[in-house]
Amino acid sequence: MSALLQVSDLVKTYGTGGAATHVLRGLSLELVAGEMAALLGPSGSGKSTLLTILGTLMQPTSGRYSMLGQDLVVADEADLTTFRNLHIGFVFQFHNLLPDFTALENVIFPTAVREGRETASARARGRDLLTRMGLADRINFPSANLSGGQKQRVAVARALMNQPELVLADEPTGNLDRESAAQVMELIAEINRDEGTTFLISTHDEKIAALCRRQIVVGDGVVTG
Amino acid sequence: MLYALKIATRYLTASKAQTALLVLGVAVGVFIFIFMSALIGGLAEFILSRTVGDISHITIEAEDPDPAILIAPEGQLLSVIEKGRARAAILSDAATFIPLIEAVPGVKAVSPQITGAGFMMRGSLVSQVTVKGVEPGRESAILNLDSYLTQGSARVGSGLVVLGERLADDLTLRLGQTVRLQSSAGVSTVLTLSGIYKTGNGMMDGSSIFVSLSTARTLFSLPQGVTRIEIKLTDLNAADDTALRIRALTGLDAVPWTDGAEQLMEALNAQAQTGYFLKSFALITIVIGVASALLLSTYRRRPEIGIMRAMGAGRGFVIFVFVTQGALVGLMGGLVGAGLGYLALLPFPSREAFRSGTLPMDITQGSYGLAITLTVIGAILASILPARAAARVDPVTAIGQ
Ligand SMILES: Nc1ncnc2c1ncn2[C@@H]1O[C@H](COP(=O)(O)OP(=O)(O)OP(=O)(O)O)[C@@H](O)[C@H]1O
Ligand SMILES: [Mg+2]
Numbered sequence: 001m002s003a004l005l006q007v008s009d010l011v012k013t014y015g016t017g018g019a020a021t022h023v024l025r026g027l028s029l030e031l032v033a034g035e036m037a038a039l040l041g042p043s044g045s046g047k048s049t050l051l052t053i054l055g056t057l058m059q060p061t062s063g064r065y066s067m068l069g070q071d072l073v074v075a076d077e078a079d080l081t082t083f084r085n086l087h088i089g090f091v092f093q094f095h096n097l098l099p100d101f102t103a104l105e106n107v108i109f110p111t112a113v114r115e116g117r118e119t120a121s122a123r124a125r126g127r128d129l130l131t132r133m134g135l136a137d138r139i140n141f142p143s144a145n146l147s148g149g150q151k152q153r154v155a156v157a158r159a160l161m162n163q164p165e166l167v168l169a170d171e172p173t174g175n176l177d178r179e180s181a182a183q184v185m186e187l188i189a190e191i192n193r194d195e196g197t198t199f200l201i202s203t204h205d206e207k208i209a210a211l212c213r214r215q216i217v218v219g220d221g222v223v224t225g
Numbered sequence: 226m227l228y229a230l231k232i233a234t235r236y237l238t239a240s241k242a243q244t245a246l247l248v249l250g251v252a253v254g255v256f257i258f259i260f261m262s263a264l265i266g267g268l269a270e271f272i273l274s275r276t277v278g279d280i281s282h283i284t285i286e287a288e289d290p291d292p293a294i295l296i297a298p299e300g301q302l303l304s305v306i307e308k309g310r311a312r313a314a315i316l317s318d319a320a321t322f323i324p325l326i327e328a329v330p331g332v333k334a335v336s337p338q339i340t341g342a343g344f345m346m347r348g349s350l351v352s353q354v355t356v357k358g359v360e361p362g363r364e365s366a367i368l369n370l371d372s373y374l375t376q377g378s379a380r381v382g383s384g385l386v387v388l389g390e391r392l393a394d395d396l397t398l399r400l401g402q403t404v405r406l407q408s409s410a411g412v413s414t415v416l417t418l419s420g421i422y423k424t425g426n427g428m429m430d431g432s433s434i435f436v437s438l439s440t441a442r443t444l445f446s447l448p449q450g451v452t453r454i455e456i457k458l459t460d461l462n463a464a465d466d467t468a469l470r471i472r473a474l475t476g477l478d479a480v481p482w483t484d485g486a487e488q489l490m491e492a493l494n495a496q497a498q499t500g501y502f503l504k505s506f507a508l509i510t511i512v513i514g515v516a517s518a519l520l521l522s523t524y525r526r527r528p529e530i531g532i533m534r535a536m537g538a539g540r541g542f543v544i545f546v547f548v549t550q551g552a553l554v555g556l557m558g559g560l561v562g563a564g565l566g567y568l569a570l571l572p573f574p575s576r577e578a579f580r581s582g583t584l585p586m587d588i589t590q591g592s593y594g595l596a597i598t599l600t601v602i603g604a605i606l607a608s609i610l611p612a613r614a615a616a617r618v619d620p621v622t623a624i625g626q
Contacts, residue, residue, distance in 0.1 A: 081534075085536065085537020095532065098532060101235065113228060113542060
């Protein structure tokens with residue numbers, strides 16, 4: 001299998017001088033297309049920082065990052081926005097959905113914002129995704145009224161909306177109960193198996209990590225295992 | 226950007242009470258703007274109609290002919306003005322000018338006149354009077370004589386005179402009685418009182434008399450021509466321009482009413498300035514209100530903005546969402562305010578029926594379109610700052626993972 005993304009010598013330092021926090025200290029990593037990997041490491045080790053850089057939401061202090069053959073360190077902001085929209089999906093731990101919109105409206109946002117309107121075909125795909133996530137009865141539900149587990153499943157559906165090559169999930173099950181967490185992970189595993197979407201999931205939970213075929217451990221700003 | 230419009234509308238409808246308050250605030254500003262426009266406009270209209278509504282808007286007066294000059298022996302000059310014939314040559318071809326002037330756009334009425342001074346005598350009572358010889362049928366062309374008439378008819382036939390109530394009282398004259406009039410040219414005639422008016426203006430009611438043009442011709446020994454042409458316009462603000470046109474067309478010295486009315490114009494100007502000042506404040510209030518409300522909303526929606534940015538919404542999209550909210554608030558507030566303003570102005574008497582003691586509000590001068598347009602523009606400008614703040618939101622810190 002070919003490499004989906006490559007980072008090498010990634011350095012991220014927050015702040016400067018005495019207040020500088022050296023979070024990533026020359027981290028190198030390669031993800032292969034179709035992988036489902038867990039990102040582990042103690043709190044404060046830089047998991048979220050790495051995911052944010054991989055998601056092009058933040059630039060590293062130094063180092064190289066390329067995905068799908070494209071250099072994402074030198075690209076300008078507008079190009080990164082487009083790249084993100086087309087190739088990367090996100091699932092966050094909190095504040096995932098737009099509360100004033102329905103589940104379906106949230107799911108189709110990545111397509112609608114690119115096309116400038118909500119098309120019928122986008123709606124159809126959104127409905128399919130929500131149905132796959134077991135939310136057929138919540139399609140037009142205001143997202144603010146969904147349960148935590150339902151919200152995360154909507155977020156997974158939204159991350160998949162534009163059929164991205166990579167989905168980055170930062171503790172997606174962090175504030176779900178065991179049952180909901182298992183359900184979300186099952187769905188992720190199913191998508192990974194059926195569609196070959198690459199997942200990188202940060203977690204503190206060994207059981208969640210065990211569901212992934214690869215475990216990447218970060219410590220002292222580098223990959224330790 | 227249909228989609229940005231959808232999101233903007235959703236944001237506004239999501240917090241209905243807050244949006245309603247904001248729209249109401251804008252509407253109050255617009256209401257004040259419209260109320261001020263109607264008041265200042267109505268007041269100006271009222272003052273003008275009271276001061277210049279009954280006077281000539283453009284006047285062409287015969288120039289005094291150069292006095293004849295006699296050469297005096299020691300190199301001095303002696304000048305002599307021939308009595309009675311002083312203004313004889315003037316406007317002698319008025320008949321040819323009048324159709325030309327009448328054809329000038331904006332001219333409502335033209336009244337050729339022969340004016341002069343004289344004495345009215347009845348028994349031992351004598352009054353000094355200003356004689357206005359007007360064409361029968363054009364008595365009400367300049368001063369609306371018909372509307373001020375208290376007795377008889379305003380029509381000035383030959384041998385008839387129309388005069389003010391004060392003068393009639395002074396001379397103890399009643400309708401149908403006769404009175405002797407002697408002109409400054411020394412010609413004397415007997416006239417029958419056919420109408421009495423009361424304008425409320427003491428000078429007018431106490432000393433102006435109206436006779437027919439032909440009577441005046443005899444009185445002032447003017448076999449042809451007139452001494453004065455008075456012109457009334459449909460729009461008295463057009464007097465300066467129209468006077469210039471008439472001057473160019475006829476070569477006559479047409480003088481607009483604004484000449485010599487500087488004080489009135491200054492007062493009206495100052496009043497208009499006050500109006501602009503107050504209206505600007507209303508607009509500034511709108512701008513500050515919209516800007517602060519949207520800034521607050523930007524802050525509250527930081528996490529969502531972060532999510533949208535992460536999902537591939539560009540900065541331009543975010544700016545558009547917030548500017549659209551501003552524009553929508555401005556439009557709604559503008560429409561509501563204009564509607565309320567119109568309704569509030571409805572009970573005020575119309576322009577024609579202004580009474581003293583009430584505010585001379587002119588519902589037609591509410592500047593509704595201008596108020597709405599300026600409000601929308603103001604609200605858009607007001608939303609630029611919050612929109613830019615929203616576009617600068619850093620997705621990473623906003624999502625706060
Ligand atoms: N914006 C920032 N400015 C300064 N320091 C920061 C900033 N963001 C993160 N850090 C610091 O960088 C380090 C790594 O943070 P990060 O959130 O990446 O860790 P993490 O592995 O995701 O931790 P957790 O498991 O608790 O989520 C921490 O010490 C954190 O305090
Ligand atoms: Mg983290």
